[in-house]
Structures are given as structure tokens and as C-alpha cells.
Amino acid sequence: MTSSIMAPPLLDVRDLRTEFTRGKRKVLAVDGVSFSLGVGEVLGVVGESGSGKSVTMLSLMGLERPTGGSVRFDGEELLDLDEAGMRRIRGNRIGMIFQDPMKSLNPVLTVGRQLMEPLRVHRQLDRRAARKRAVELLAMVGIPGAALRVDDYPHQFSGGMRQRVMIAMALSCEPAVLIADEPTTALDVTVQAQILELIGSMQRELGMAVIIVSHDLGVVAGMADRICVMYGGRVVESGRVEDVYALPSHPYTRGLLGSIPRVEVERGSRLEAIPGSPPDLTRLPSGCAFRDRCRFATGTCALEAPPLVDVPGGGGGHSAACVLDVTPEAWRARTTTAEVA
Amino acid sequence: MGAYVVRRLVAVIPIMLGVALIAFLLLHLAPGDPISLLVSNFDQGAPPDLVNQLRERYGLNDPLWLQYVHYVWDAVRGDLGTSIFTGRPVTQMILDAAPYTAALAGASIVIAVVLGVTLGVVAAVRRGTWWDNASIGVSLFGLSIPQFWFGMMAVLIFAVNLHWFPSSGSGSFSHLVLPALVLGISASAAIARLTRSAMLEVLGEQYIVTARAKGLREVTIISGHALKNAFIPVLTLIGLQFGRLLGGTVIMETIFNRQGLGTLMLTSITRSDFPLLQGTLMVVAAVYVLLNIAVDVSYAWFDPRVRL
Structure with a gap:
């Protein structure tokens, strides 16, 4: 963590923009997103569905075409690469796993065949060597009887086991970065913990950097060094996990934290929920995208989207994008008056 | 897989019996008698004896169900009968x-x-x-x-x-x-x-x-x-x-x-x-x-x- 402050980051995303055309409308799914990731660092990206977090990840992989910005990876500008150049990165230097393991594996190909593909493409292994490695990978991610199961089809595996296969596939070429896009959302609660633990242990073992995308702050909190909170295609708050948790500075982050049920709260206190529904990217309000759900919104919020600025009194690198005074004192004053009212 | 194929092949038998029955009935309901066609080159009409003889030879005088049974039994052995027009075996x-x-x-x-x-x-x-x-x-x-x-x-x-x-x-x-x-x-x-x-x-x-x-x-x-x-x-x-x-x-x-x-x-x-x-x-x-x-x-x- 400390070493990554001085050294150039492994992955540096600046002002990334991705625009879709839906009919005649233009939709800005990713609107100037910036973050960086150091070697071996774990970054959590948090937000509701429709916040643009998945599209951001697909964009930096070149699986969606970004319309602007910069993605520097290991000294190379990814947005300048052609298809062949991007193929050299995908699955090789940057691995990716997805939300629904039931849909992420090809149902008509054996898991072995699917595991062998990146090895054959990126490592030029022959069939025998790739197969041997595929069995090792399956064993590494904790699939019992890997040597026998390598010829099975995805439907013969449970959801958790399939996500293990996906992880094995993403890690097969020992990437420098693993992007895990909602890796546990579609899984049973008991399996969720196992998968997170597996990702964590693989991260430590291989020393790779991880971007873990989730709508669940709990998932991210346990693993990440730093977090980015996204809303409406923009980063609204980012910083070290402990800083953001200790001092949530954007009203949206406070809402997210407030909506987690806790065991230790007083009896009779209400679980806070963020009013309204997750943002619809085709109909975002002007200015700050969160203002129509924000209790503290004022007229100035409609004027322009506030930039990310350092939180006064926050730890190094803790920033938030809000026009309000986001110091702890100001928040204390605001919440007490809100409760009185 | 093997069992499945066998099961499907067994199911072909009733299907073919049905096909044979429909073909058989359709043709007997259709107008036009092959024998009368066969003897149509007689100027004053064919002698009834000859017609009857021919009908007997092709089994057309038997009751319908018996003709059907004969037909199916022969077909099973690979004999689909004889062409009335050419006189050659149909199978051939x-x-x-x-x-x-x-x-x-x-x-x-x-x-x-x-x-x-x-x-x-x-x-x-x-x-x-x-x-x-x-x-x-x-x-x-x-x-x-x-x-x-x-x-x-x-x-x-x-x-x-x-x-x-x-x-x-x-x-x-x-x-x-x-x-x-x-x-x-x-x-x-x-x-x-x-x-x-x-x-x-x-x-x-x-x-x-x-x-x-x-x-x-x-x-x-x-x-x-x-x-x-x-x-x-x-x-x-x-x-x-x-x-x-x-x-x-x-x-x-x-x-x-x-x-x-x-x-x-x-x-x-x-x-x-x-x-x-x-x-x-x-x-x-x-x-x-x-x-x-x-x-x-x-x-x-x-x-x-x-x-x-």
C-alpha cells in the first residue's frame, strides 16, 4: 500500500467515458471515471445497479468501446491498442470473472476445454501441457477430483463450483490484475464467503492486484485496501477503506452505509434506506446525479456535477464529489437537525 | 444412448403399420380399379372370367383386412408385391x-x-x-x-x-x-x-x-x-x-x-x-x-x- 504511493500505479484510469446510443438517445454510462490501482492492491468498486461500475470494467478491458479518457496499464495506453493488442492483454495480463457463473461458462464445451483456451492462446501450450495445467488450476481453486472433472460440462457443477472454474480460468495465465465483477451476487450466502476467501487467498499467493466490484459494501469492506463509490456513471467518493468507513463524506455513501443492517444498534431504531430507486442512466438529473434522492440537495446541485475534491480532515487520498461541506463537524450538525425535523 | 436408439427404433413399428394402413385404405377408397385398367385394351370389354382370374391372382377378392395382413407380412420379408403395370417386383x-x-x-x-x-x-x-x-x-x-x-x-x-x-x-x-x-x-x-x-x-x-x-x-x-x-x-x-x-x-x-x-x-x-x-x-x-x-x-x- 505505502509503496504504491510513490511507484507509478499498475493501472491508471483517467477520465474514462463510455457512451451508448439507445435509439436516438445518447447514454453516458461511464462519465469521467478515474482511479488507480497499485501492484498487489485490492480496490473495491461499490454502487447500485446502473451506477456504471460493470461498464467501467468492460470498458477498460476493451469489451465496450470507451469514447474518451485514458487507461494506462503497466506503462502502456490500452485505449490506443488495436484488437490484436487488446487480445494480448485480456485473459493474459488482466483476468476477469463475472456475476453469474451459471451463464458465464459455455454450456456445450467441457470446462477443461474452456480452461485450456487461454493457456493455448497466450502461453502457446500444446494440448497435453494445457490439459495438465487445467487440472492443476482446478485443484488450486479447490475442485475435488480435478483430474476427473476436467472433462465434465458446466451443468455438472454447482454455482459455487462454476465460479471456482471461472476463477481458475481468469487466473490461468497468472494475470497482474483480476477484475471480479459482482463475483458473489448470484451465489448462496454460505458459498459467497468461500468464493471471497478463495479470491483473497489467490490474491495473496499470486501477488496480483484485484478490482472487486460489488453493490454490497460488506463484501468490499473485508477485502479492499481502497474503495471507489460510484453513482450515475461517476465516482462520488473514494479513499482508503478505513477512512471512507470512518468518515463517509458523500450523502450517497452515508446512505449505503446506513442501509446495512447491524446487530449492535439500539432496539427500535430504524434501518435507513436511500429513498427512490437506483439511477436510470437514460434519465439522470442534471448536475449531481444523486440530487433527486438526496435529502440535502439544494439548488446549486442542479447546476453542475461536482468534481472529486479532498475531504478536509480525511486521510490521504480520501475525496468526495459533493457541493456540501463534508467535514465531520458539518455532517454531525446536519444529521442532528435532520432528526429533530 | 443405445437403449434410447432401440426404444426409438421399436416405436417405428407401429408408425409403419399405421402408414401401411393409411396407404392401403386410401388406395382402396380411390376410384379406378387396376384390373379394369389392365384389361382395358379388350374392345368389347374383358371377359368376366379373366377379370376374376386376375383379381384372384392379385388377391383383390380377399376381404380387406386379409389383404392388409398379407401385405404387411410380405413387406416384413422385403416383398412389397408385384407391379401391376410392369410385372416386376416392387422392391426391385x-x-x-x-x-x-x-x-x-x-x-x-x-x-x-x-x-x-x-x-x-x-x-x-x-x-x-x-x-x-x-x-x-x-x-x-x-x-x-x-x-x-x-x-x-x-x-x-x-x-x-x-x-x-x-x-x-x-x-x-x-x-x-x-x-x-x-x-x-x-x-x-x-x-x-x-x-x-x-x-x-x-x-x-x-x-x-x-x-x-x-x-x-x-x-x-x-x-x-x-x-x-x-x-x-x-x-x-x-x-x-x-x-x-x-x-x-x-x-x-x-x-x-x-x-x-x-x-x-x-x-x-x-x-x-x-x-x-x-x-x-x-x-x-x-x-x-x-x-x-x-x-x-x-x-x-x-x-x-x-x-x-
Whole structure:
């Protein structure tokens, strides 16, 4: 963590923009997103569905075409690469796993065949060597009887086991970065913990950097060094996990934290929920995208989207994008008056 | 898998009994008696003795159910009776004609699948472009134009005017080209359309994103990952197209004056040659049923989730 402050980051995303055309409308799914990731660092990206977090990840992989910005990876500008150049990165230097393991594996190909593909493409292994490695990978991610199961089809595996296969596939070429896009959302609660633990242990073992995308702050909190909170295609708050948790500075982050049920709260206190529904990217309000759900919104919020600025009194690198005074004192004053009212 | 095939093959028996019964009854309900046709060259009408003798010889005086039982029993032993018109064994006549029809149907289905799947994949991958419009245009053409007209136009253009291929006959490979192309192109239309929509659906699946995220080439993704999935529904259609194709061979054999089961069937109808007509009907029905079993069995090969 400390070493990554001085050294150039492994992955540096600046002002990334991705625009879709839906009919005649233009939709800005990713609107100037910036973050960086150091070697071996774990970054959590948090937000509701429709916040643009998945599209951001697909964009930096070149699986969606970004319309602007910069993605520097290991000294190379990814947005300048052609298809062949991007193929050299995908699955090789940057691995990716997805939300629904039931849909992420090809149902008509054996898991072995699917595991062998990146090895054959990126490592030029022959069939025998790739197969041997595929069995090792399956064993590494904790699939019992890997040597026998390598010829099975995805439907013969449970959801958790399939996500293990996906992880094995993403890690097969020992990437420098693993992007895990909602890796546990579609899984049973008991399996969720196992998968997170597996990702964590693989991260430590291989020393790779991880971007873990989730709508669940709990998932991210346990693993990440730093977090980015996204809303409406923009980063609204980012910083070290402990800083953001200790001092949530954007009203949206406070809402997210407030909506987690806790065991230790007083009896009779209400679980806070963020009013309204997750943002619809085709109909975002002007200015700050969160203002129509924000209790503290004022007229100035409609004027322009506030930039990310350092939180006064926050730890190094803790920033938030809000026009309000986001110091702890100001928040204390605001919440007490809100409760009185 | 083996048990499944045996079970399906056993189920063919009642189907064929039914086919035999329907063919049998239809022909006995139809007007026109083969014997009276056979003796029609007598000027003052045939002597009743002779007619009766002939009816006896062909078993036409037996009760209907007994004729049916005899027919089925003989058919089981490979004897489909004797042609009234030629006096030759029906089985032999069918065996002589079948290779021509098999060659035509086989060549047509290969053309239909190769052309249809290629057009469909190209249209899906290049969706919304000139390629897509062109291949959908071609398939619309194939769907809309009646086979007989298409066949006649092919004769007119490529045989009569350009002399590229012979216009009639069934002796050589060059005789096969035009009718096979006409049938194949016309059957490829539906296959192309279904392949396109199946490919579009599959290309939107999450596992295609996974394949891209692995750094695979687009060609590998389309041929190795997408097509095998998209082919599953197409397979069903190919089975159904066999039926249309078998009907189409009758038309092509007529237009191109080819030998084959279709010609055999048509002449047997015009000559009221009951045994020959029944025999060809039985064989065509059996082929259709068996081909569809083959299609069903091949699902297991394309889709590992299907366990037979």
C-alpha cells in the first residue's frame, strides 16, 4: 500500500467515458471515471445497479468501446491498442470473472476445454501441457477430483463450483490484475464467503492486484485496501477503506452505509434506506446525479456535477464529489437537525 | 444412448403399420380399379372370367383386412408385391430408383445446411450491414419462390440458354447439379433465417463475453463457442426440412425428367399401379421417420445437457 504511493500505479484510469446510443438517445454510462490501482492492491468498486461500475470494467478491458479518457496499464495506453493488442492483454495480463457463473461458462464445451483456451492462446501450450495445467488450476481453486472433472460440462457443477472454474480460468495465465465483477451476487450466502476467501487467498499467493466490484459494501469492506463509490456513471467518493468507513463524506455513501443492517444498534431504531430507486442512466438529473434522492440537495446541485475534491480532515487520498461541506463537524450538525425535523 | 436408439427404433413399428394402413385404405377408397385398367385394351370389354382370374391372382377378392395382413407380412420379408403395370417386383423397382433420389436428397441437404448456416452466421455477425441485408434477401428469395418455378427457370437459363448443364436425365454428376442446387437453395432459406436469429441470441450470452475476456479471436468465438450453441435449434429445422426435401425431389424429378422414387410414385398414380404406389409410400415414410430419429440422436452430440 505505502509503496504504491510513490511507484507509478499498475493501472491508471483517467477520465474514462463510455457512451451508448439507445435509439436516438445518447447514454453516458461511464462519465469521467478515474482511479488507480497499485501492484498487489485490492480496490473495491461499490454502487447500485446502473451506477456504471460493470461498464467501467468492460470498458477498460476493451469489451465496450470507451469514447474518451485514458487507461494506462503497466506503462502502456490500452485505449490506443488495436484488437490484436487488446487480445494480448485480456485473459493474459488482466483476468476477469463475472456475476453469474451459471451463464458465464459455455454450456456445450467441457470446462477443461474452456480452461485450456487461454493457456493455448497466450502461453502457446500444446494440448497435453494445457490439459495438465487445467487440472492443476482446478485443484488450486479447490475442485475435488480435478483430474476427473476436467472433462465434465458446466451443468455438472454447482454455482459455487462454476465460479471456482471461472476463477481458475481468469487466473490461468497468472494475470497482474483480476477484475471480479459482482463475483458473489448470484451465489448462496454460505458459498459467497468461500468464493471471497478463495479470491483473497489467490490474491495473496499470486501477488496480483484485484478490482472487486460489488453493490454490497460488506463484501468490499473485508477485502479492499481502497474503495471507489460510484453513482450515475461517476465516482462520488473514494479513499482508503478505513477512512471512507470512518468518515463517509458523500450523502450517497452515508446512505449505503446506513442501509446495512447491524446487530449492535439500539432496539427500535430504524434501518435507513436511500429513498427512490437506483439511477436510470437514460434519465439522470442534471448536475449531481444523486440530487433527486438526496435529502440535502439544494439548488446549486442542479447546476453542475461536482468534481472529486479532498475531504478536509480525511486521510490521504480520501475525496468526495459533493457541493456540501463534508467535514465531520458539518455532517454531525446536519444529521442532528435532520432528526429533530 | 443405445437403449434410447432401440426404444426409438421399436416405436417405428407401429408408425409403419399405421402408414401401411393409411396407404392401403386410401388406395382402396380411390376410384379406378387396376384390373379394369389392365384389361382395358379388350374392345368389347374383358371377359368376366379373366377379370376374376386376375383379381384372384392379385388377391383383390380377399376381404380387406386379409389383404392388409398379407401385405404387411410380405413387406416384413422385403416383398412389397408385384407391379401391376410392369410385372416386376416392387422392391426391385424401388431399389433401382432409390440411389438417384438419395443422391439428389443428400446433395440438396448438404447444400442447404452449408449455405443456410453460412448465410445465417454472416448475417448475424455483420448484423445491420450490407452483408446482413444481402443474405436475408437471398433467403427471402428462397422462401418466396415456389420450387417448381425456380426449377423451370433454372432449366431455362442454365440448360436451355447457357448449356452449362443438361436439362434432363439422371445419368451423371452434371445431371445432379441443377436439381440439387434448386432444392438446396430453396431449403437453405429457412435454415439461414433460423441460424441468424439463433446466432444473434447466442452472441448476446454472457459466456461470449467470457470468451472475449479470455483474449480469444473473434473467429474462434464464433465458430468454437457460438455456432455449436446456435446449431441446436437449427438441427430441429433440418429434420423438418427433410420432409419438404423429399416432397421437393418429386417435383425436381418431374421437371428434370430424372429417375427416382418421385417419378416412380407419380407414374404409379397415373397407372393405378397400387402395389408400386404403396411400396414407394412405405419406403419414403420409413426414410423420413428414420432420418428424424437420427436428428434426435444427434442432439446429444451437440448438447451435452441432453442425455438420451
